[in-house]
Amino acid sequence: MSRIVYVNGAYVAEQDAKVSIFDRGFLFGDGVYEVIPVLNSRLVESAHAVARIDRSLGEIGMAWPCTIDEYLPILEELRARNNVVEGYVYMQVTRGVADRDFAFPANTPTSFVGFTSSKALIDNPKALTGVGVVSVPDLRWKRRDIKSINLLAQCLAKQEAVSRGAFEGWMHEDGLVTEGASSSAYIVKDNKIITRGLSNAILPAIRRKVIIALAKEHDIALEERPFSIAEALAADEAFLSSATTIVMPVVTIDGQAVADGKPGRVTKLMRRLYIEMLRQEADC
Numbered sequence: 001m002s003r004i005v006y007v008n009g010a011y012v013a014e015q016d017a018k019v020s021i022f023d024r025g026f027l028f029g030d031g032v033y034e035v036i037p038v039l040n041s042r043l044v045e046s047a048h049a050v051a052r053i054d055r056s057l058g059e060i061g062m063a064w065p066c067t068i069d070e071y072l073p074i075l076e077e078l079r080a081r082n083n084v085v086e087g088y089v090y091m092q093v094t095r096g097v098a099d100r101d102f103a104f105p106a107n108t109p110t111s112f113v114g115f116t117s118s119k120a121l122i123d124n125p126k127a128l129t130g131v132g133v134v135s136v137p138d139l140r141w142k143r144r145d146i147k148s149i150n151l152l153a154q155c156l157a158k159q160e161a162v163s164r165g166a167f168e169g170w171m172h173e174d175g176l177v178t179e180g181a182s183s184s185a186y187i188v189k190d191n192k193i194i195t196r197g198l199s200n201a202i203l204p205a206i207r208r209k210v211i212i213a214l215a216k217e218h219d220i221a222l223e224e225r226p227f228s229i230a231e232a233l234a235a236d237e238a239f240l241s242s243a244t245t246i247v248m249p250v251v252t253i254d255g256q257a258v259a260d261g262k263p264g265r266v267t268k269l270m271r272r273l274y275i276e277m278l279r280q281e282a283d284c
Contacts, residue, residue: 002014002015003082003115003116004078004081004082004116005017005078005113005114005115006074006075006078006091006112006113006114006115007019007112007113008065008111008112008113009112011077011078011081014115017113019111019113020097022097022098022099022100023094023096023097023111024094024095024096024097024098024105025092025094025095025111025149026094027100028102028150029148029149029150029151029152030060030094030095030150031062031092031093031094031095031111031148031149032053032056032057032060032062032092032093032146032147032148032149033090033091033092033093033147033148033149034049034052034053034090034091034092034147035049035088035089035090035243035244036049036075036088036089036091036243037087037088037121037243037244037278038079038084038085038086038087038088038089038116039086039121039122039278039279039281039282039284040085040086040279040282040283040284041079041080041084041085042281042282042283043072043075043076043079043089044278044281044282045206045210045243045278045281046072046075048206048209048210049206050068050071050072052147052204052206053071053091053093053147054068055204056146056147056148057093059143059145059146060146060148061104062093062095062110063110064093064110065093065109065110065111065112066112074114075089075091075114078114078115078116079116082116082118084116084117084118085118086118086119086120086121086122087116087117087118087119087121088116088117088119088121088243088244089114089115089116090114090115090116090117091112091113091114092112092113092114092149093110093111093112094110094111094149095108095110095111096108096109096110096111097111119244121244121246122246122275122278122279124245124246124248126167126245126248127245127246127247127248127249127263127271128263129249129251129263130248130249130250130251130252130261130262130263131166131167131168131240131248131249131250131251132165132166132167132168132250132251132252132253132255133161133166133167133168133169133170133180133185133238133240133250133252133253133254134160134161134164134166134168134169134170134253134254134255135169135170135171135172135177135229135253135254136156136157136160136161136169136170136171136172136181137171137172137173138153138157138171138172138173138178139153139156139157139171140153140154140171141153142200143200144178144179144200144201144202144203145198145199145200145201145202145203145204147203154181154182155181157169157171157181158181158182161181166252167248168180168181168182168183168240168250169181170185170229170232170253172228172229173201175228176196176226176227176228177196177226177227177228177229177232178196178201178202179196179202179203179205180240180242182242183205183240183241183242183245183248184202184203184205184207184208184240184241184242185232185238185240186211186238186239186240186241187227187231187232187235187237187238188235188236188237188238188239188264188266188267189231189234189235189236190236191220191221191236191266192221192222192223193211193215193220193221193222193223193266193270194222194223194224194225194227194235195208195211195212195222195223195224196224196225196226196227197224197225197226198224205241205242206243207241207242207243207246207247207274208241210274210277211241211247211270211274212224214270214273214274214277215270218269218273220266220269220270229253229254232253232258233253233254233256233258235258235259236258236259236264236266237249237258237259237263237264237265237266237267238250238251238253238258238264238267239264239267239270239271246271246274246275246278247267247270247271247274248271249262249263249264249267249268249271251263
């Protein structure tokens with residue numbers, strides 16, 4: 001059965017989906033995107049995603065492609081048409097179709113597309129063993145707080161990680177870790193979680209926001225500050241987070257084991273607490 005995708009107001013078979021070659025997302029990477037997890041056939045953490053896409057659109061002066069009230073029902077309909085029980089919905093908005101010119105086109109409707117993917121989020125075998133990361137230079141632009149579809153630097157970082165046998169690249173700048181190519185980065189020392197504070201150097205990640213709230217709720221020490229790769233290698237634990245990995249243990253950095261090379265106690269606790277929260281929201 002063909003997957004159904006959403007393109008500018010229409011639900012169509014993926015092989016029939018068409019986007020103009022003059023779409024500014026294609027020509028310039030002029031757009032923003034979101035990924036919303038699905039659990040038990042429900043969109044979860046969607047309120048956070050609405051707030052972030054609204055902020056991203058505002059930061060680049062782009063109009064909503066629909067009303068805010070219409071946004072989630074469109075994505076829920078897309079999920080339902082594809083019968084996604086567990087996985088995610090991806091959506092992106094671009095500045096629309098116009099002849100190639102760096103300046104913004106006037107009075108051009110935005111483009112809005114979306115698709116779904118079925119994927120195991122909870123029973124991920126990598127969560128039992130942990131994953132490896134490698135350090136890579138952060139080559140991105142200076143507005144990383146915007147969830148831009150222009151992801152070339154992240155693709156380069158991820159590909160370097162894969163070519164070196166790792167799961168993720170931890171990007172660093174001025175000797176300090178910013179974040180992962182497609183995730184947020186954390187270390188644990190003396191039972192305290194350490195993660196970089198918000199600025200335009202990193203994405204205001206939803207999972208990061210929730211992890212900070214869960215740590216506060218459960219009296220788990222957490223400090224927002226940068227850390228170096230050397231400090232990460234000397235940590236007791238490390239982990240990463242994203243929409244599709246939730247909380248994922250990091251057991252090696254640049255091929256060297258973190259502590260005993262196994263998922264740590266605090267990491268496993270944070271993953272359990274996060275999954276419990278998601279299951280409560282998804283009523284499962």
